Amino acid sequence: MTLNKVYYSGGEEIRDLTIVGGGPTGIFAAFQCGMNNITCRIIESMPQLGGQLAALYPEKHIYDVAGFHEVPAAGLVDSLWKQAERYHPEINLGEAVTRYRKLDDGSFETTTTSGKVFLSRALLLAAGLGAFTPRTLPQLGRVDHLEGMSIFYAVKNISDFAGKKVVIVGGGDSALDWAVGLLDAAEHVTLVHRMHEFQGHGKTAREVDEAKDQGVIDVYMDTEVTAVQTVEGEMKNVTLVRKNGAAIQVEADRLLILIGFKSNLGPLAEWDLELVDNALVVDSHMKTSVDGLYAAGDIAWYQGKLKIIQTGLSDAAMAVRHSLNYIRPGEKIKHTFSSVKMAKQKKNEQ
């Protein structure tokens, strides 16, 4: 999947367009920038590109994107990236945009949670339903002091789990993948799921069942993690409560919570832009009420809007095309078909 791709990460220099969000709309907007000979960057809060397709349903198949009679969501993200990669867009992952400021010369300054500042001549919001954050277990109470030490919501480095007693929470694809994926590195793996059946992919679910039959993994279904116990700040045990109310203590020095993501427009909702149905109102040029600030995809609202991939791609093409008038004021913008542009380029390369 796209996670392993080589990206071109952020530099200091001004770009023509900053694209907030690396879902299908943002990736296709980056391709459109290349087609229109403008520079761009994507800023994405997740550790990977793909938006909802990568975070929520990578294994599901999609049937209603033109030209693909059936394509896995992760496969569509790969294809979109392949198309955009041709133009080497700058990609900044794991950075959530919180603020923007329009400077006196009409350009935009965009700031992220980590305090990074990016400059561009125009700004395109392709932020979908908002930034994704992992779902937590509220019953554990305040555990922020353990997060990144004993409690994790993603596997960034397998070494964090090497030689550890790991309890994984969840029954979807990620939980099952890591239950199997950590077997070699961890001292022991316990999988806890609050439902009666796994929701994840059949093949991985079978691998988990096999590992359970071989006694190399403990699996608790119909069970919830309700508390963690620490000794001198180090996690030692977790409490599991079964559906029948029985409580069990399990030794654990790592708790890996993989129960999905929630999305939230967060700071973008406070940017003083008109919102309808949790989306930004745009005109027929995909422009918001602020000159130079565009929106496309699920985050853009106009009469009759359909929140699907195909319309996001079309929005992206229009937003980039119309942003040219702002980025290069006064210049006569000529539309070039990709078939004509590429044919010319190939001829010149010969």
Ligand SMILES: Cc1cc2nc3c(=O)[nH]c(=O)nc-3n(C[C@H](O)[C@H](O)[C@H](O)COP(=O)(O)OP(=O)(O)OC[C@H]3O[C@@H](n4cnc5c(N)ncnc54)[C@H](O)[C@@H]3O)c2cc1C
């Ligand atoms: C289960 C499911 C199945 C679906 N099936 C289909 C289908 O079959 N066909 C179809 O056409 N559509 C389908 N959809 C809808 C489709 O996924 C969306 O329409 C599409 O993902 C919208 O793309 P987007 O790029 O606009 O937004 P998103 O995919 O939501 O991407 C937006 C990205 O922006 C990032 N972001 C948000 N805020 C910030 C910020 N402040 N800073 C940095 N990054 C930020 C987010 O992390 C996210 O990665 C489905 C949706 C779901 C949930």
